[in-house]
Amino acid sequence: MSESPVTHATFAIERVYPAPPARVFAAWASADEKARWIGCHPDWRTVESSMDFRVGGREISRNQTPGGEIHAVETWYHDIVPGERIIYSYQMSVGDTRISVSLVTIELHAAEGGTRLVFTEQGAFLDADADSTQREGGTGTGLDRLGEMLEAELAAV
């Protein structure tokens, strides 16, 4: 029996943007651009942020929740084809606990009226305690709803 379960999962998300692939690519390629849309938690304080967008380059983002926990995302860029494709891996950790390691492929396809973006994440999701990281996030997440659901279930037992 495994004491630290790993769940493997793959998911893909598609979006069509009314902008050419080069424009969409730029939104991923520059730190200034990316900062405009990537953040999920406006109440988190940035502790460290750096981005080296080139093959072999690394990106680090460390943020502190209002409760004082450090959330870190470390990214390694593996493949970059301007205007077409970005492949990177990233790991997420909370404090000293790594909660996931994933491979992400961003594909940009010229489509009628703009760009079709396909985001695919293939991940090893490590620690179910990851939900604890969301408790102080303050931005009403799916995990909060999950917590309510579990509480309702436990109450019903």
Added chain:
Amino acid sequence: MLNQSPSLDLVFQALADPTRRALVERLTRGPASVSALAQPLEMSLPAVMQHLQVLEASGMVRSEKVGRVRTCQVEPAALRTAEAWISERRTSWERRLDRLGEHLAEHPEQPEPGSAP
């Protein structure tokens, strides 16, 4: 909120084993007796029952004994909790990609090449 972690832990722990995943898969097709579950698995009845106990502890499976036959069935609600944190990750990315769309709509011009290659 405090009691959600143990429950999620048990769900992930239960699903981390291939035999238990096979049992869950079988049970999603409908309730089955312990001996029927054990039959295709080529393992002893006590070993299967041990796996079922882990599944029951996680809340994903419940069983009921009628006479000499113990029948198991899945608890769909608990199964969904295992998917929930993966779907949370998915939801975060959906929100980000929507914000990317808003950003592109507000700033359609190509940015000055700076840190971009």
